Amino acid sequence: MKKIALIYWPKKGNTEKAAQKIYEEFDEGTIDIFTITEFNTAEFSMYDAFIIGAPTMGADSWEDAHKTRWTDFFMRISKAEIKGKPFAIFGLGDQVLYPYNFVDGMIEIKREFERCGAIHIGSWPVEGYDFEESDSVIDDVFVGLPLDEDQQSELTNQRIAEWTALLMKEFSL
Numbered sequence: 537m538k539k540i541a542l543i544y545w546p547k548k549g550n551t552e553k554a555a556q557k558i559y560e561e562f563d564e565g566t567i568d569i570f571t572i573t574e575f576n577t578a579e580f581s582m583y584d585a586f587i588i589g590a591p592t593m594g595a596d597s598w599e600d601a602h603k604t605r606w607t608d609f610f611m612r613i614s615k616a617e618i619k620g621k622p623f624a625i626f627g628l629g630d631q632v633l634y635p636y637n638f639v640d641g642m643i644e645i646k647r648e649f650e651r652c653g654a655i656h657i658g659s660w661p662v663e664g665y666d667f668e669e670s671d672s673v674i675d676d677v678f679v680g681l682p683l684d685e686d687q688q689s690e691l692t693n694q695r696i697a698e699w700t701a702l703l704m705k706e707f708s709l
């Protein structure tokens with residue numbers, strides 16, 4: 537049976553809440569959930585697919601609060617066995633307060649995993665969001681699932697249900 541690792545950071549906020557909801561959509565036994573600090577290099581070889589979640593916190597706070605942990609995590613994936621394995625991304629953001637940088641952070645995760653040979657899946661349409669620019673839109677679709685708990689929390693459950701159904705197909709579960 538295929539096994540998915542859902543890995544996210546930070547704890548205690550919207551990202552953790554969304555991660556928990558995504559986890560609950562999958563059958564027990566097909567998915568395990570971790571924070572980026574809990575997941576070690578050797579564990580990557582135990583999983584067939586990955587779901588990675590992060591908020592976008594703007595250049596400054598990404599540098600300060602998050603960068604070290606994500607940099608450590610990205611260093612670990614360089615040595616991990618993820619070549620040829622599928623990965624999907626979800627990103628927390630706020631389209632009203634940050635309309636020119638909406639969920640920018642997702643693209644960093646895509647770049648790092650692809651650098652290590654993993655296969656990107658789980659793109660999501662831009663329809664239903666109201667923003668100006670995002671680094672995470674490529675060929676008119678988001679590279680992962682944006683979740684906006686600040687402005688559109690009422691849409692989160694439905695978005696997660698539809699996206700995880702898509703992932704199950706793309707992961708061939």
Ligand SMILES: Cc1cc2nc3c(=O)[nH]c(=O)nc-3n(C[C@H](O)[C@H](O)[C@H](O)COP(=O)(O)O)c2cc1C
Pocket residue numbers: 545546548549550551552591592593594595597628629630631634637638639640685686
């Ligand atoms: C200092 C700060 C900077 C932010 N910068 C962005 C941004 O550039 N783009 C964006 O889409 N959201 C931005 N946000 C919104 C957060 O990504 C959003 O509130 C998210 O749900 C926070 O997730 P968390 O509770 O897991 O930390 C920012 C929030 C804060 C507090």
